[in-house]
Amino acid sequence: MTLYDVALAPFVEYGFMRRALVACLGLSLSSGIIGTLLVLRRMSLMGDALAHAILPGAALGFLIGGFWLPALTLGGLAAGLVVALLAGAVTRTTRVREDASLGATYPIALAFGVLVISLNGSTIDLMHLLFGSILAVDDMALFLVAGIATVTLLVMATVYRPLVLECFDPGFLAALGGGGAMYHQLFLGLTVLNLIAGFQALGTLMTVGLMILPAVAATFWAREIGSLALIATSIAATSGLVGLLISFHIDVPSGPAIILAAGAVFVLSVLLGPHADLSRRLRPQTTRLDPT
Amino acid sequence: MTALTLQRVTVRYGAYPAIEDVSGVFGQGALIAVVGPNGAGKSTLLKSIAGVAEIADGSISFSGADRRVLAYLPQKADIGSNFPISVRDVVAAGLWRRYGAFRCITAHANAEISDALGTVGLLGFEARTIGSLSAGQLQRVLFARLMLQDAGVILLDEPFNGIDAKTTADLFGLIRRWHKERRTILCALHDLEQVREHFPSTLLLARRIVAWGDTDMALSPANLLRARSLLESWDPPAPRSKAWA
Numbered sequence: 001m002t003l004y005d006v007a008l009a010p011f012v013e014y015g016f017m018r019r020a021l022v023a024c025l026g027l028s029l030s031s032g033i034i035g036t037l038l039v040l041r042r043m044s045l046m047g048d049a050l051a052h053a054i055l056p057g058a059a060l061g062f063l064i065g066g067f068w069l070p071a072l073t074l075g076g077l078a079a080g081l082v083v084a085l086l087a088g089a090v091t092r093t094t095r096v097r098e099d100a101s102l103g104a105t106y107p108i109a110l111a112f113g114v115l116v117i118s119l120n121g122s123t124i125d126l127m128h129l130l131f132g133s134i135l136a137v138d139d140m141a142l143f144l145v146a147g148i149a150t151v152t153l154l155v156m157a158t159v160y161r162p163l164v165l166e167c168f169d170p171g172f173l174a175a176l177g178g179g180g181a182m183y184h185q186l187f188l189g190l191t192v193l194n195l196i197a198g199f200q201a202l203g204t205l206m207t208v209g210l211m212i213l214p215a216v217a218a219t220f221w222a223r224e225i226g227s228l229a230l231i232a233t234s235i236a237a238t239s240g241l242v243g244l245l246i247s248f249h250i251d252v253p254s255g256p257a258i259i260l261a262a263g264a265v266f267v268l269s270v271l272l273g274p275h276a277d278l279s280r281r282l283r284p285q286t287t288r289l290d291p292t
Numbered sequence: 293m294t295a296l297t298l299q300r301v302t303v304r305y306g307a308y309p310a311i312e313d314v315s316g317v318f319g320q321g322a323l324i325a326v327v328g329p330n331g332a333g334k335s336t337l338l339k340s341i342a343g344v345a346e347i348a349d350g351s352i353s354f355s356g357a358d359r360r361v362l363a364y365l366p367q368k369a370d371i372g373s374n375f376p377i378s379v380r381d382v383v384a385a386g387l388w389r390r391y392g393a394f395r396c397i398t399a400h401a402n403a404e405i406s407d408a409l410g411t412v413g414l415l416g417f418e419a420r421t422i423g424s425l426s427a428g429q430l431q432r433v434l435f436a437r438l439m440l441q442d443a444g445v446i447l448l449d450e451p452f453n454g455i456d457a458k459t460t461a462d463l464f465g466l467i468r469r470w471h472k473e474r475r476t477i478l479c480a481l482h483d484l485e486q487v488r489e490h491f492p493s494t495l496l497l498a499r500r501i502v503a504w505g506d507t508d509m510a511l512s513p514a515n516l517l518r519a520r521s522l523l524e525s526w527d528p529p530a531p532r533s534k535a536w537a
Contacts, residue, residue: 225376228376
């Protein structure tokens with residue numbers, strides 16, 4: 001088996017593999033920076049919660065239109081944005097922290113979503129919505145992914161400065177007259193959009209993996225936001241490629257294969273990355289005075 | 293000339309008053325230490341002036357201008373000191389008034405940033421990330437940012453906590469320079485020696501104003517004792533910081 005057979009032939013010979021790869025690359029483009037900021041803002045779990053929150057909306061869309069993309073997308077988008085706004089409002093008006101309020105919302109969303117799908121669909125439909133079907137993405141889904149990546153990168157380029165400042169030193173931005181809450185909500189909105197983009201391909205339960213895993217892995221390789229985002233994007237794209245190939249050659253579901261590829265990069269980064277505390281700890285300690 | 297007037301300012305966290313009924317006038321060019329036991333409301337007072345803490349009662353007014361003339365350096369704990377951001381980007385935030393969220397940072401601004409870094413003794417540190425700095429160096433960076441803010445009123449919250457002596461001395465030099473430039477400076481401190489050495493006047497706080505005026509007068513043993521007992525009448529005794537023992 002040549003390298004061509006292993007790495008190129010599947011994409012040359014099969015249209016569905018090409019489309020899946022393009023979808024992965026599109027997702028990687030914008031999820032790199034979104035994931036990096038989620039991690040920096042200590043919001044990785046919130047990303048997870050928002051991903052779950054998409055499900056009931058998508059489920060209602062599914063009730064109306066089946067697997068028709070606009071219904072799924074609009075439903076998921078509406079549900080995701082409502083939960084993002086609600087969580088923000090609950091946090092501002094009560095003493096519940098945002099992660100706690102999201103943690104309280106998303107089991108409800110997940111349960112409701114599963115219930116709605118079960119009312120009118122089969123177990124296979126449920127599996128599709130939960131875990132995605134990247135090998136079945138059509139042109140409309142590709143345009144959606146590409147469009148969301150474009151919008152995300154443009155908006156991020158515009159609000160990058162206040163977003164980073166609000167993240168690094170919220171007190172400073174507040175003393176300057178604020179706007180912090182607005183940028184925060186905008187960022188949550190972009191996060192929901194990107195989860196929607198990934199939802200068709202990877203499903204509600206795994207789309208957040210392609211966002212968070214590469215971003216966390218990147219923190220072991222770089223120390224500056226720009227490079228973090230670039231590395232995260234590269235890791236996500238590579239995971240997409242490798243995951244698709246693995247799924248093609250040994251015939252396993254592609255969504256989990258992609259996420260596991262990203263997981264493997266994460267583990268390697270923890271072990272080998274120059275900024276991994278672990279690799280430092282495993283090296284012989286010569287400077288420590290008190291080796292307890 | 294008056295820079296800043298407080299009228300019966302009260303700030304509460306829940307039902308619990310952090311500062312109560314604080315009134316006073318800060319003249320332009322005043323250099324004032326804000327002193328008090330732990331929990332006296334020093335940080336809260338600065339936060340309320342900076343507009344970060346919500347005022348439950350009373351009012352704060354700035355003469356001739358609003359909060360935009362103001363620069364505020366919160367306590368170190370509020371800042372993500374391991375955040376992956378370059379020194380240049382942190383200092384550049386000091387130019388926010390001029391460049392805001394969207395305008396392009398010009399070559400001229402970059403020169404100003406480098407100058408400010410030079411003034412705080414960090415020439416050539418532009419590309420370093422915050423995580424690679426010592427606590428003292430990080431504080432120098434934040435002072436460079438303050439400098440670029442070019443504010444008429446400067447609020448510093450415990451700026452020398454856990455900072456080495458050399459850095460503290462250098463940064464006090466910068467504070468003296470701001471004082472000469474007729475900027476109004478309020479600085480929360482717990483080290484009474486530093487206060488006596490560097491600040492002509494002092495505001496002694498224990499939720500309410502205990503004393504305000506000439507530093508030696510404000511920090512008289514009787515006043516310090518009163519500040520302590522005022523706070524303890526509210527709370528069970530908390531472990532005191534060294535300066536107050």
